[in-house]
Amino acid sequence: MKLGYITVMVRDLERSLTFYQELAQLQVMRRFRPGPGEIAFLANGAGETMLELVAIPDAEHVCTRGLVVSFAAEGSLEGLRQKAAELGYEPSEIVDHPPKPRHFIVSDPDGITVEFSA
Numbered sequence: 001m002k003l004g005y006i007t008v009m010v011r012d013l014e015r016s017l018t019f020y021q022e023l024a025q026l027q028v029m030r031r032f033r034p035g036p037g038e039i040a041f042l043a044n045g046a047g048e049t050m051l052e053l054v055a056i057p058d059a060e061h062v063c064t065r066g067l068v069v070s071f072a073a074e075g076s077l078e079g080l081r082q083k084a085a086e087l088g089y090e091p092s093e094i095v096d097h098p099p100k101p102r103h104f105i106v107s108d109p110d111g112i113t114v115e116f117s118a
Contacts, residue, residue: 005041005050008112013038013055015109023084023106023116024071026051064111070103077102077118084116 010016017040020026026042029050033039037056043049051069073080077094081104084091091106103117 003049005052007052007054008110009059010053010055010110012109013040013053016053016055017042018087019089019108019114020051020053022087023080023089024114025074064113068105068113068115069108070115070117073116073118077104077116080116 008016017028020042021028026044029041029043029046031038031040035056037054037059039055040053041050042053043051081091081094084104084106089106092104094102094104096102101117103115105113105115108114
């Protein structure tokens with residue numbers, strides 16, 4: 001069995017797309033309007049597990065308590081942290097406490113904790 005996608009109800013699709021495209025380097029695999037809202041599927045590439053972002057007016061939104069989304073950073077972790085700060089997010093300092101890999105965390109536009117590790 002393979003995990004297909006994880007759905008997150010977002011408040012502002014454009015802000016969420018920018019966050020995940022700019023920082024996590026996800027690509028929009030599919031985007032459409034099924035009615036009053038809009039849906040976008042993002043992934044690292046075809047056949048990969050996807051993140052489904054759903055923006056529907058007046059719909060229930062994601063509850064973030066205890067939810068962490070983790071990405072393995074490609075390239076410099078310091079550079080990615082700097083980019084997050086330049087884009088207006090508030091990344092944590094880089095944490096280096098083995099056995100966990102070096103990482104920093106930042107909140108996405110809906111308050112989900114996103115961790116980038118090297």
